[in-house]
Amino acid sequence: MQELIGHDTEFKIITNKFKKNNLHSSIIIHGPKGIGKRTFINNLVLNAFNDKYDGKSLAHHTNLFLNLSHPNIKILKREADKKTKKITSSITIDQIRNIRNFLNESSSIIDLPKIIIIDSADDFNLNSANAFLKTLEEPSNNTYIFLISHKISSLLPTIRSRCLKIKLNNHNYDNFKKIFINSIDNLKEDEIKFLSEITNGCPGDSISLYDDNIFDLFDLTIKCLTLRNITNDHINLTNILSKFDNDQFKNYLYILKSTLLIINKFKLNYYDSNKIISNKISNLQKISTIITIKNIIDRLEFLSINENDLFDYNLDKRIFMLNFLNC
Structure with missing residues (x-):
């Protein structure tokens, strides 16, 4: 799991609200693509595990999450079409139905909330967005929905209005460099500086460009x-x-x-x-x-x-x- 670098203030805001049981059930994490919004949410989940478990139990839940098999956590993103085998252009209504079924099922781990991560909500089409809106209008108890958005203005106003909005800004150079060299460590200093400037401090985009x-x-x-x-x-x-x-x-x-x-x-x-x-x-x-x-x-x-x-x-x-x- 990638270490969270930067966004300390935003991380503290959410973790403190979670510990006090006053965190909004639906949260939009938004900001430029490539700045680490999914890494931010992953670390929030791991932080919740750390507060709840230790030893073998902590390792068990962490491994389930990292292997995308934790029974209390679902990831919603574009999937391959069953017929064409190609990735669909948007999140489908069938996927929204599966999420609603997941929320209505009894949890196999009752001492943990259910968590849904939507990566990204920008991939909703009009039909799936309206279908998902019903989920936001009828929130389930002990459930948290995290929506990732690279361009929050593309989301329906009715979705935005029902969520807590947390913006993650571009990284300063020091944090950018730390993130970048964790993935690629054989670049010259000036090359790292250039990638920071050309992507406006987005390490995800820079790593993709370099690759x-x-x-x-x-x-x-x-x-x-x-x-x-x-x-x-x-x-x-x-x-x-x-x-x-x-x-x-x-x-x-x-x-x-x-x-x-x-x-x-x-x-x-x-x-x-x-x-x-x-x-x-x-x-x-x-x-x-x-x-x-x-x-x-x-x-x-x-x-x-x-x-x-x-x-x-x-x-x-x-x-x-x-x-x-x-x-």
């Missing part, structure tokens, strides 16, 4: 952004990207959009240069003098208009990137 080796393509991408005509560098970059699967390419587009937004902030003098901590971000400040605001906006608009079609219709990634670079 996909997108970091190595950054310098080549920046070079291509500054060249007006298609060159061998453009061809080389697009050929590499054409071999990416969809998840890898989405990660690449994430860092590409973040880069363009940072350059635009430099153009508009919105970026606090006193906070620049990596050499690569410093280099973006220099590049901002070469690229025009129109060119930045045109490329961001291209991504906004065409990105969904790229994945929905499985379009050619190489052609997509050549058209983007030619904006």
